Amino acid sequence: xxxxxxxxxxxxxxxxxxxxxxxxxxxxxxxxxxxxxxxxxxxxxxxxxxxxxxxxxxxxxxxxxxxxxxxxxxxxxxxxxxxxxxxxxxxxxxxxxxxxxxxxxxxxxxxxxxxxxxxxxxxxxxxxxxxxxxxxxxxxxxxxxxxxxxxxxxxxxxxxxxxxxxxxxxxxxxxxxxxxxxxxxxxxxxxxxxxxxxxxxxxxxxxxxxxxxxxxxxxxxxxxxxxxxxxxxxxxxxxxx
Numbered sequence: 572x573x574x575x576x577x578x579x580x581x582x583x584x585x586x587x588x589x590x591x592x593x594x595x596x597x598x599x600x601x602x603x604x605x606x607x608x609x610x611x612x613x614x615x616x617x618x619x620x621x622x623x624x625x626x627x628x629x630x631x632x633x634x635x636x637x638x639x640x641x642x643x644x645x646x647x648x649x650x651x652x653x654x655x656x657x658x659x660x661x662x663x664x665x666x667x668x669x670x671x672x673x674x675x676x677x678x679x680x681x682x683x684x685x686x687x688x689x690x691x692x693x694x695x696x697x698x699x700x701x702x703x704x705x706x707x708x709x710x711x712x713x714x715x716x717x718x719x720x721x722x723x724x725x726x727x728x729x730x731x732x733x734x735x736x737x738x739x740x741x742x743x744x745x746x747x748x749x750x751x752x753x754x755x756x757x758x759x760x761x762x763x764x765x766x767x768x769x770x771x772x773x774x775x776x777x778x779x780x781x782x783x784x785x786x787x788x789x790x791x792x793x794x795x796x797x798x799x800x801x802x803x804x805x806x807x808x809x810x811x812x
Contacts, residue, residue, distance in 0.1 A: 629669070632662035634788055635795040636737065640665050642679050645744040654776035659787040685743055688803020689724040706808060708767070714739035715806065716746065716766060723747060729807040733796035734781070740798055741780060742773045
């Protein structure tokens with residue numbers, strides 16, 4: 572009940588504000604109105620405040636995926652063996668592992684090998700025929716995926732749903748797993764199309780992954796799922812007549 576939650580939050584905030592004001596008045600007299608003491612007190616209390624905020628975030632298990640939470644789940648799943656014997660981290664487990672670094676500090680290493688929402692010139696830098704082949708290969712999916720300069724580029728279509736985002740990310744992490752295990756990191760470099768073989772694995776195992784996610788308490792059939800930045804590009808591909 573949103574109204575009930577809002578009322579409780581407002582009353583708690585008011586009580587905490589009054590208590591903080593009373594403590595601040597007492598602390599200011601204790602610090603003898605010295606500017607240096609005020610600065611030190613401000614730094615200590617601010618650090619304590621941020622620490623409490625961080626602990627409160629870890630205490631709330633969120634059941635919807637963002638990019639970092641999905642990274643933790645998929646990385647653990649594949650490290651444990653994937654669909655063969657891989658286990659799924661629960662929202663509570665992810666909450667204890669999740670990082671909340673701001674701005675330019677990256678929460679994981681996925682940014683070094685995965686680009687989401689690449690412009691067309693980066694997704695398919697070759698000829699128009701190469702792009703047509705890419706469209707044909709992923710004609711039943713709501714995303715396109717390619718390897719360019721040993722980096723995985725993942726672009727979602729305009730109509731992609733929350734489950735499509737999860738499947739596309741699962742494909743990217745499966746492909747990354749195969750690239751790490753392969754002696755060649757280029758498509759067809761050793762006669763094996765890594766994108767195609769990884770796509771086959773994803774199609775075979777995605778239903779199992781989705782079922783295990785539900786068992787662990789995750790919500791997949793939702794539009795709250797978010798793995799893209801504000802600069803990410805989505806494609807709209809019209810069917811050929």
